Structure formats: structure tokens, C-alpha cells
Amino acid sequence: MPTRRSFLLTSAAATAALPLAAQTSSHAPTPTLPAPIAALKNRSHEAVPITLAERQRRVDRARELMARQKIAALCITGGTSLGYFTGIRSGVSERIFAWILPASGAPYIVCPAFEEARMTEQLSQLPEGAQTRIYTWNEDEDPYALLVKHLPHPGPLALDERVPFVYADRLAQADPSRKVVSGIPITAGCRSIKSPAELAIMQLANNITLSCYKAAFESATPGLTTAGFTALVDSAFAQCGVRGDVSCQTGEWSALPHGSIKPQVIRENQIVLIDDGCVLEGYVSDISRTFVFGKATDRQKKIFDIVHTAQAAALSAARVGAPCHVVDDAARKVVTDAGFGPDYKTFLHRLGHGIGMDGHEWPYLVRGNNQPLEVGMCFSDEPGIYLPGEFGVRLEDDWHLTESGGVMFTPTSSSLENPFA
Known part of the structure; x- marks a missing residue:
């Protein structure tokens, strides 16, 4: 940690x-081991994992907050919020991986083509996984254009606070007509409770x-x-x-x-x-x-x-x-x-x-x-x-x-x- x-x-x-x-x-x-430490027991099995049903409630709550603020979609890349909503654990690299939650309609994933199989096998564990589309890009293609192509219209795109600047900047360039805003009111609005x-x-x-x-x-x-x-x-x-x-x-x-x-x-x-x-x-x-x-x-x-x-x-x-x-x-x-x-x-x-x-x-x-x-x-x-x-x-x-x-x-x-x- x-x-x-x-x-x-x-x-x-x-x-x-x-x-x-x-x-x-x-x-x-x-x-x-010293006796006080040796006496400790493995307690990790006592933890009850977060269920798919609970993650669905988180998604529903996020959509409620997006509707109040008239936000078209929420974009989350690797990090804690991605795990919170989907259970997917992914870091951040120079290659964008993103989970996009529209205010209405099914979520979708944008990822490198070589990640498609890995993402497909996880869909059953995601909220609305059966409806989630995966859009892939090859190394010589523009993933940001692909991401904005499937955004609902109109309305701002909210970015999770951990989205790197390079991603945010390229998304803004990919669709100059769309306002890019902070996703903190949505992600923190869910995660803080x-x-x-x-x-x-x-x-x-x-x-x-x-x-x-x-x-x-x-x-x-x-x-x-x-x-x-x-x-x-x-x-x-x-x-x-x-x-x-x-x-x-x-x-x-x-x-x-x-x-x-x-x-x-x-x-x-x-x-x-x-x-x-x-x-x-x-x-x-x-x-x-x-x-x-x-x-x-x-x-x-x-x-x-x-x-x-x-x-x-x-x-x-x-x-x-x-x-x-x-x-x-x-x-x-x-x-x-x-x-x-x-x-x-x-x-x-x-x-x-x-x-x-x-x-x-x-x-x-x-x-x-x-x-x-x-x-x-x-x-x-x-x-x-x-x-x-x-x-x-x-x-x-x-x-x-x-x-x-x-x-x-x-x-x-x-x-x-x-x-x-």
C-alpha cells in the first residue's frame, strides 16, 4: 500500500x-517471530467483498448526481475510482484505458486492442456488464477520437480527479466543442458516503x-x-x-x-x-x-x-x-x-x-x-x-x-x- x-x-x-x-x-x-506476533491469526478471510449489486447502486448514484448537474458522461481511467465502480484494478500508463459512464445509456470501455480479451472476461463482474461495449484502438490510431466519438450529445464530460493531464488535454482537443469539467462532485459524492x-x-x-x-x-x-x-x-x-x-x-x-x-x-x-x-x-x-x-x-x-x-x-x-x-x-x-x-x-x-x-x-x-x-x-x-x-x-x-x-x-x-x- x-x-x-x-x-x-x-x-x-x-x-x-x-x-x-x-x-x-x-x-x-x-x-x-516474537510470541505476541506469532499469536496473531490470519483475519483477511473475515472480510466480505463488495458485491456486484452494491457496485450497481454506486453507478445508479453517480447517474443521479450527473443528472442534477446536467453532465453527459463521466470518464474514469485507472485508479481507485475505477475499482470503486467496476472492480477493475488498473494503473495508468501512456496508453489510455477508460471506463465511460453516460448519464443515460450503457457504459463503454476504450482500451488498446491487445486488452480486449482481458476486458471481455471481466464484463460479467461489472455493473451492466452485459450491455457494456468495448471499443479498441491499435497503436497507430487515436484513442481520444474513439472515446469522444461514442459520447452522448450534448453536455459536458466529467473527468475523475486522477485522470492525467495528458489524457484530459487530448480529450479536450479531440472534441473542442464539448466542455470538460471536474468529476469530483460525482466520484467524491459517491465515495464519501x-x-x-x-x-x-x-x-x-x-x-x-x-x-x-x-x-x-x-x-x-x-x-x-x-x-x-x-x-x-x-x-x-x-x-x-x-x-x-x-x-x-x-x-x-x-x-x-x-x-x-x-x-x-x-x-x-x-x-x-x-x-x-x-x-x-x-x-x-x-x-x-x-x-x-x-x-x-x-x-x-x-x-x-x-x-x-x-x-x-x-x-x-x-x-x-x-x-x-x-x-x-x-x-x-x-x-x-x-x-x-x-x-x-x-x-x-x-x-x-x-x-x-x-x-x-x-x-x-x-x-x-x-x-x-x-x-x-x-x-x-x-x-x-x-x-x-x-x-x-x-x-x-x-x-x-x-x-x-x-x-x-x-x-x-x-x-x-x-x-x-
Whole structure:
């Protein structure tokens, strides 16, 4: 699951977690897993995949949104939204592959001719697959002209936000008379509201992540490198049958929200900050924990308590119909009132981001965002205080909005010394 912090994860992590003898011997046996990690069970089979019927409801919802905005068609190329609506997992290359959903009429696919057989065998798994046409192009032909040729008339063409500029530019040139607009109101309008099936997958992903963090914490000791701690979490994820990653920072480097590439060693009584999560059935978790091995100082405890209070205040502020910014406002007020403000002085980032099939997705909990909160929206709740040259504390859990308010997927951290109590 590549993320904004994946650059911190290198092959050195696996080596750093091994005993010194195993690191230096070319014939060393594969090390046994620490007991807390070995005790973890594969839980990936507990996830119930998204059904074809649910994907059809997503398509129906997209058409409703397109009709409201008088959009003729939605174009999605490779990426998360393609998987969301169709279940097709495809990246982006110099050759355009596109799934087009007209506001009325059957969807169609534009792909290279050599992909036709592969796409044909997947049609039965797509919403309206029996009605979906596949239009192919050879290497010396213009796929953009082919795509616009089959668009309904008239009306704008909406592009998913992840459509590369080169695709968008060529589509605009292929049909200068047609307006090309952002597809965010459609794709985010669908994806930002999670169904019960999506919430169930996300609940399991969060449960697995927290159990892996806990097992790694119980397996680690001072003197381990941060790369070694990352390797412990990687082993835990593998035991649970999921893919994931985690960044780990300690001491003064924990004051950098996305960490440092510098080699670090975990010392007794120093702050350790871990962050990220796993991916399960295409859905991700994102959890941060801050802790110490040993005894926390009074200053460390003070900062932790402020951040902990801010996290709770943010969740309490979440209510149906409230603008997104009030959640950020609530947490930032706690930090400022405690003397660590104003604004972004020590709380350097927004309170949270939407989460689902992408680690960061619409909508965002940030100052100035007046979008109303709706039942089924999912976010991170991650206030932090970062003190350059000292340490940083961030606490992050994912949550979703219900009619009665925000509900965390996981229990929040209890303390620096017992983060998983």
C-alpha cells in the first residue's frame, strides 16, 4: 500500500529487526517471530467483498448526481475510482484505458486492442456488464477520437480527479466543442458516503492494524532501530494476512509529522511515534500511536494529555449537518487554549482527512471547508503537537459519522506508557 510515508520503508527494516547474529551470518536460520506476533491469526478471510449489486447502486448514484448537474458522461481511467465502480484494478500508463459512464445509456470501455480479451472476461463482474461495449484502438490510431466519438450529445464530460493531464488535454482537443469539467462532485459524492458493507471492511482493517501495533509494541525493546520496529509491524501484518506499512520516528525526529530518513535508535523514556495502516479488500486504515518504553516525563505527559483532549473534542464536535471545519476548529481550540497556538504554530496540519479506498480522500476536516457532514462519512481524527528539537505527539484513529454523532473504529490511546491498555 504505497503512501506518503512509504519512502521511509526500506529493505534495511527487515534486517534491522533481526538479532545481530542473524544480521552478520550468511547462513543464519530464519528468525522465529516474537510470541505476541506469532499469536496473531490470519483475519483477511473475515472480510466480505463488495458485491456486484452494491457496485450497481454506486453507478445508479453517480447517474443521479450527473443528472442534477446536467453532465453527459463521466470518464474514469485507472485508479481507485475505477475499482470503486467496476472492480477493475488498473494503473495508468501512456496508453489510455477508460471506463465511460453516460448519464443515460450503457457504459463503454476504450482500451488498446491487445486488452480486449482481458476486458471481455471481466464484463460479467461489472455493473451492466452485459450491455457494456468495448471499443479498441491499435497503436497507430487515436484513442481520444474513439472515446469522444461514442459520447452522448450534448453536455459536458466529467473527468475523475486522477485522470492525467495528458489524457484530459487530448480529450479536450479531440472534441473542442464539448466542455470538460471536474468529476469530483460525482466520484467524491459517491465515495464519501460509506455503505454498511464498506464500514464493515474498514472496521476489520482498523481492528487488524491496532492488533498489529500492539503486538509490535509488546515485542520491541529500547535499543531497536526504528526500521526494526517497522519490520516487526510488517511481520504482524503478514501474520494477519494483509498488506500494510508503518513509519516509525523517535526523539526529536518525531517532531516532523512525516518523519525523517535519518537512521534512528529507540531509547528508553524517549517518544516513539508510529503511523499508517493496512489495506483490506481495497480499503485502508490509518492509525497513529505515540508512546515511550519506560517512564514518560511530566512534559511528555502534558503534551500527550493536550493532544488526547483535542482528539476527543474533535469527535464530540462532529454532528450531521455541521460544516467539516468545526471538527478542526474544536481540536485546534484545545491546543491553542493550552498555550501551544495559535493556528498552525505547533499543530502543523489539518485535523483529518476522508478515508476509504484511498488513505486520503474527500472530504477534508480543515479550516474553511463548509461542506456539511453526512451520515456514512469516514475520517481520520489526528491532532498533534510538534516541538522542534524535542519531540512530537500525534494520536490518530479513524471514525465514521452516525445520526447520533461520530464513532471511532478503534479505542483511543490511554497513555504514553500503556498505549494499548
